[in-house]
Amino acid sequence: MYLPHVGLVRIPAIGWAAWVLASAPGLVAAQVPDLGSDPQSRTASTQSPAGSGAAARSGSDQPEPRASGQWFEPRISVQHTVTNNSRLIHNGSGDQITEVMPGFRLARDTARLKGFVDYTLRAVNYARDTSPDKIWHNLYARGTVEAVEDHVFVDVDGRAALQPISAFGPAGGANTANTNLTQATSFSVSPYIKGDLTDGLSYEARYRMTDTRYDTAARSNVMVHDWLLQLEKRPLGQLMSWTVEAAQQNAEYTNGRNIDTTALRGRLGYMPRSGLRLVAIGGAESTNQLSPIRETSSILGFGVDWRPSERTSVSFERVKRYFGESHNAVAQYRTGRTVWRYTDKKSVVNGLGDQFGSPSPLYDLLDGFYMRTEPNAIRRMQLVQAEIERMGLPADMQVFQDFLTSSSKLQRLQNLSFAILGQRSTLTVAVMRSDSRLLQGAFSLGDDFSNDSKIRQRGWNISASHRLTPSSGVTLSFGEMRNLGVDTGLETRTRPFIFSWTSLVARRTSVGLQLRRVLSDGNVSQYGESAIMGFITHRF
Numbered sequence: 001m002y003l004p005h006v007g008l009v010r011i012p013a014i015g016w017a018a019w020v021l022a023s024a025p026g027l028v029a030a031q032v033p034d035l036g037s038d039p040q041s042r043t044a045s046t047q048s049p050a051g052s053g054a055a056a057r058s059g060s061d062q063p064e065p066r067a068s069g070q071w072f073e074p075r076i077s078v079q080h081t082v083t084n085n086s087r088l089i090h091n092g093s094g095d096q097i098t099e100v101m102p103g104f105r106l107a108r109d110t111a112r113l114k115g116f117v118d119y120t121l122r123a124v125n126y127a128r129d130t131s132p133d134k135i136w137h138n139l140y141a142r143g144t145v146e147a148v149e150d151h152v153f154v155d156v157d158g159r160a161a162l163q164p165i166s167a168f169g170p171a172g173g174a175n176t177a178n179t180n181l182t183q184a185t186s187f188s189v190s191p192y193i194k195g196d197l198t199d200g201l202s203y204e205a206r207y208r209m210t211d212t213r214y215d216t217a218a219r220s221n222v223m224v225h226d227w228l229l230q231l232e233k234r235p236l237g238q239l240m241s242w243t244v245e246a247a248q249q250n251a252e253y254t255n256g257r258n259i260d261t262t263a264l265r266g267r268l269g270y271m272p273r274s275g276l277r278l279v280a281i282g283g284a285e286s287t288n289q290l291s292p293i294r295e296t297s298s299i300l301g302f303g304v305d306w307r308p309s310e311r312t313s314v315s316f317e318r319v320k321r322y323f324g325e326s327h328n329a330v331a332q333y334r335t336g337r338t339v340w341r342y343t344d345k346k347s348v349v350n351g352l353g354d355q356f357g358s359p360s361p362l363y364d365l366l367d368g369f370y371m372r373t374e375p376n377a378i379r380r381m382q383l384v385q386a387e388i389e390r391m392g393l394p395a396d397m398q399v400f401q402d403f404l405t406s407s408s409k410l411q412r413l414q415n416l417s418f419a420i421l422g423q424r425s426t427l428t429v430a431v432m433r434s435d436s437r438l439l440q441g442a443f444s445l446g447d448d449f450s451n452d453s454k455i456r457q458r459g460w461n462i463s464a465s466h467r468l469t470p471s472s473g474v475t476l477s478f479g480e481m482r483n484l485g486v487d488t489g490l491e492t493r494t495r496p497f498i499f500s501w502t503s504l505v506a507r508r509t510s511v512g513l514q515l516r517r518v519l520s521d522g523n524v525s526q527y528g529e530s531a532i533m534g535f536i537t538h539r540f
Contacts, residue, residue, distance in 0.1 A: 004114075005312060011285075014388065015445050025350070032196045034254050037172070039214060040144045041326045053082060056373055060340070060437040061224065063320045065176075069108060069109045069110040069435050070106075070108045070109075070110075071105075071106070071107045071108075071109070071382075072104065072105070072106050072107075073105045073106075073539055073540070074103070075102070075103050075104065075105075075383035075537060075538065075539045075540065076100075076101070076102050076103075076537070076538055076540075077099075077100075077101040077102075077103070077120075077535055077536065077537040077538075078098070078099070078100055078101070078490075078535065078536055079098070079099040079101065079407050079533060079534070079535035080096065080097070080099075080533070080534055080535070081097040081098075081099075081531055081532070081533040082094070082096050082531065082532050083095060083096075083097065083175065083248060083529060083530070083531035084530050084531070085175075085183075085190060085527060085528065085529040085530075086089070086126065086128075086130040086131065086175055086177040086342055087130060087131065087170075087175070087177045087178060087179060088170035088171075088175050088177075088178050088180075088518070088525075088527050088529060089170065090519070090526050090527050092127070092527060092529075093128070093130055094111040095126050095127060095128045095130040095131075095177070096126075096127040096128065097124060097125070097126055097127070097175075097176070097177070098124070098125045098127070099122050099123065099124050099125075099176075100122075100123045101120050101122050102120070102121055103118070103119055103120035103121065103122065103138075103186050104117075104118075104119055105117065105118050105165065105384075105385075106257055108143075108274075109376070109383065110187075111146070112141055112146040112147075112149075113143070113144075113145055113146070113147065113399045114144050114481065115141070115142065115143025115144065115156075115348070116140075116141070116142065116143065116381055117139075117140070117141040117143075117158075118138075118139070118140045118141070118330060119137070119138065119139045119140075119141070120137070120138040121135065121136075121137060122134075122135065122136040122137070122138065122140075122176070123135050123200065124136065124176050126177060126178045129340075130177050131176070131488070134176060136162060137160040137183065137185075138160060138161055139158050139159060139160035139161075139185075140158070140159055141156070141157065141158040141159075142155075142156070142157050142158070143155070143156055143157075144156075148209045150195065151193055151194065151195050152191070152192075152193050153191070153192055153193075153194070154189065154190065154191045154192075155188075155189070155190040155191075155192070155208075156188070156189055156190075157186075157187065157188040157189075157190075157210075158185075158186070158188075159185070159186045159258045159287070159352075160183065160184070160185045160186075161183075161188075162176070162181045162182070162183060163182060163183075163184040163214070163352075163401060163402070163403075163404060164180050164181060164401050164402075164403050164404070165180050165181070165182050165214075165216055165218055165219060165403065165404050166180055166403055166404075166447075166448055166449060167292035167403035167407070167448050167455055167457065167483040167485075167492070168448065168485070168490050168491075168492050168524045168525060169492075169524075169525060170494075170520065170525050170527065171401065171481060171492070171494045171520070172215055175355070175529070176417070182214050182215050182216040182219075183214070183215040183405070184212070184214050184215075184352060184404070185211075185212070185213050186210065186211070186212045186213075186351065187210070187211050187354050188205060188208060188209060188210035188211070189208070189209055190207065190208035190209070191206075191207055192204060192205060192206035192207070192228075193205050193206075196488060199233075200233050200234050200238075201232070201233045202229065202231075202232050202233075202234070203229075203230065203231055203232075204228070204229075204230045204232075205228070205229050205230075206226075206228040206229075206230075207225075207227055207228075208225070208226040209223065209224070209225055209226075210223065210224045210226075210351070212224075212225045212351035212352055214404055216404075218404075218446060218447075219405065219406050219447060220253045220254050220255040220406035220407065220445055221254045222251055222252065222253050222254070222350055222351040223251075223252045224249065224250070224251045224252070224350050225248075225249070225250045225252075226247070226248070226249050227247065227248040227249075228245060228246070228247050229245065229246045229247075230244070230245040230246075231244050231245070233242075238341070239268055239270055239271050239272070240268070240269065241265065241268075241269040241270075241271075242266065242267065242268050242269065242345065243267040244264075244266050244267075244268075245264075245265050245266075246262075246263070246264050247261075247262070247264075247265070248260075248261070248262050248263075248265045249261045249262075251350045251351075253406065253407065253409065253445075254292060255406060256406065256417070256445050257288075257292065259287070259288060259289050259291065259350070259408060260287065260288055261285060261286070261287040262285060262286045262287070263283060263284070263285035263286075263299065264283050264284055264285070265281065265282070265283035265299055265483070266281070266282055266283055267279055267280070267281050267303075268280045268468070275308055275309075276304075276305070276306050277304070277305040277306075278302070278303070278304055279302060279303035279304070279305070279317070280302055281299065281300065281301040281302060281303065281319055282298075282299060282300055282301075282315075283298070283299040284296060284297070284298050284299060285297060285299055285321065285322060287322055288346070289322065289323070289348070289439060290308075290322065290323070290439065290467050291409060295322065297321065298320070299316065299319060299320065299321060300319070300320045301318050301319030301320060302317070302318060303315070303316065303317035303318070304316050304317075311333060311335065312332070313331070313332050314331045314332075315328070315329065315330050315331075316329045316330075318328075318329070321350065323410055323439060324347075324410075325346065326346050326347050327344065327345070327346050328344075328346075328347070329342070329344040329345070331343075332368060334368055334369055337420060337421050337422065338419065338421070339365050339366075339367060339368045339369040339418065339419050339421075340413075340417075340418040341364065341368065341415075341416075341417050341418070342413045342415070342417075343413075343414070344412070344413075344414045344415075345411040345412070345413050345414075346410070346411070346413075347410075347411065347540065348408055348409070348410055348411075348439065349392050349409050349410075349411050349436075350408050351410065352404075362388060362417075362419070362428055362430075362463075363384055363388065363427065364417075365417055365418070365419045366383075366384040366387055366419065366421075366465075367380060367381075367384050368418065369421060370383045370384060382436070387421075387426075399480075400430075400432040400434075400457070400459045400461075400481060402434075402437050403448060403455075403483075404429075404447065405448070405449065406445035406446060407438065407439075407445055407447070407449075407498050408439050409436050409437065409438060409439065409449070410436070410437050410438075410439050411434060411435070411436040411437075412431065412434065412435045412436075413432070413433075413434045414433040414434070415430065415431070415432050416431045417429065417430040417431070424466060424467040425464070425465065425466045425467070426463075426464070426465045426466075427462075427463070427464050428462070428463045428464075429460075429461070429462050429463075430460065430461045430479075431460045432457070432458070432459045432460070433457070433458055433460070433537065434456070434457040434458075435454065435455075435456055435457075436454070436456075436457075437449075437453055437454040437455070438453055448457075448485070450486065451485065451488050451490070452487045452488050452490065453487055454485075454486040454487070455483065455484070455485055455486070456483070456484045456486065457481070457482070457483050457484075458481075458482045458484075459466075459477030459479065459480060459481040459482065460479050461477065461478070461480075462477070462478060462479060462486065463475060463476070463477040464476050464477075471503060471504035472501070472502065472503035472504065473501070473503075474500065474501050475498075475499070475500045475501075475502075476501070477496070477497075477498045477500075478495070478496065478497045478498070479495070479496060480493065480494070480495045481493070481494045481495075482494075482522075489523070490523065490524050491522040491523055491524065492521075492522040492523075492524050492525045493518060493520065493521050493522050494518065494519070494520045495518070495519045495520075496516070496517075496518045497516070497518070497519075498516050498517075499514070499515045499516075500512060500513065500514040500515075501513045501514075508538060508539040508540070509537070509538045509539075510536070510537050511534070511535065511536045511537075512534065512535050512536075512537075513532070513533070513534050514531075514532070514533040514534075515531075515532055516529070516530070516531045516532070516533065517529070517530050517531075
């Protein structure tokens with residue numbers, strides 16, 4: 001979603017409700033991502049370094065939560081970019097781009113309210129009018145309100161960012177004049193009740209509404225409604241446990257038909273020894289995903305959760321469903337100075353999916369690294385933010401961006417990433433592999449699947465940073481992203497090379513300089529771009 005700078009900002013009603021609830025100082029609702037959540041990486045380190053409040057910080061300058069459990073930090077950034085190809089096209093023209101970016105961070109950690117909000121408004125001016133002036137929004141908010149002690153809760157989730165429309169168009173979020181970029185927003189509200197009955201028996205009843213919208217007519221918006229009723233028995237001191245759940249999902253697309261899925265599942269758990277849990281899964285589901293007429297199929301699968309130590313965890317789940325096999329694997333290992341993570345997930349995705357819910361794989365890696373020394377989620381979030389900013393990178397830096405679709409897709413997404421953190425230097429490596437296809441029976445509505453039944457994405461990124469002084473540092477980042485249409489042979493390859501320097505020139509003021517070179521080839525989008533960008537950020 002972008003607007004002329006004189007216009008008003010259009011955000012869906014549910015988005016306003018979620019954002020206000022998440023950002024109000026007295027009712028903040030955001031929760032720092034848990035290490036156990038499934039991180040999904042998507043895209044390139046070409047987001048605005050200043051846009052998320054990047055600042056090279058010394059350890060002594062890190063803000064601490066107040067005694068009340070609340071921390072609020074407004075900021076203002078001004079960024080100027082000189083580029084020789086503002087629209088990222090073949091033989092494109094240059095421009096000078098100025099961005100004014102007010103924003104804030106808000107965190108709250110109390111008995112009833114736990115959460116985090118990071119918001120930036122990006123007002124963009126193009127000196128040579130290669131694109132109309134625009135307003136963009138970057139938002140990451142997640143949290144929980146405990147409305148009735150131990151029983152009634154409300155989860156709120158909000159995300160807004162620039163996303164590429166097509167897998168075969170120009171990539172990169174640094175150039176806001178790129179016509180392949182659009183504003184994507186996803187807001188959700190999930191009230192639920194839970195409690196204990198007797199003898200280790202617990203219950204949970206949950207409703208979740210997720211509204212995903214794009215500021216382009218080329219893709220379909222989607223609203224997803226989820227209902228869940230769950231009974232679980234985990235007797236203390238016993239080896240066996242069980243769970244029964246009934247679930248209903250309705251996916252309403254603005255173009256195309258609605259998708260309804262109903263499922264009844266049961267899980268039987270067995271713990272043969274401490275740190276090891278085995279699970280058997282069975283049930284049935286009914287859906288109109290593959291055809292307009294509902295079809296019923298069985299659910300059958302198994303799972304393993306192994307935690308041999310505090311530093312090592314491995315989980316795997318495989319289930320046979322109506323579309324075939326689905327699975328979810330997560331493995332993590334950390335040492336005193338490293339953290340390693342591997343994820344492999346195959347599932348049906350409606351809208352943006354889980355990959356839009358995490359700030360970045362780098363954030364997830366550092367969150368896992370600091371978990372051993374800082375159990376408090378809010379203070380750990382501040383440690384992670386400070387470390388990312390010390391590297392001169394945006395807190396919401398993504399490594400591999402997904403493309404937008406107008407209907408459900410089946411996606412297998414694999415990510416391998418690790419970080420080595422020294423006293424003054426940090427090295428991060430991320431590798432991604434994705435295979436996406438249109439589900440049989442789904443309608444193609446003008447997106448990339450109109451021409452290709454399957455799209456492959458492969459990418460890698462390496463980033464190295466070094467602290468020159470307690471208040472300044474440099475970062476070098478380079479990588480590659482390749483997209484391939486299996487049927488048509490359409491192919492793009494994008495290689496960004498970025499060097500940045502940041503320095504804290506005053507207690508709450510930082511400056512930075514970035515040199516960027518982007519090369520794109522293949523048989524669809526061929527261009528090159530060279531740019532220099534400088535910014536100044538002040539935190540109040």
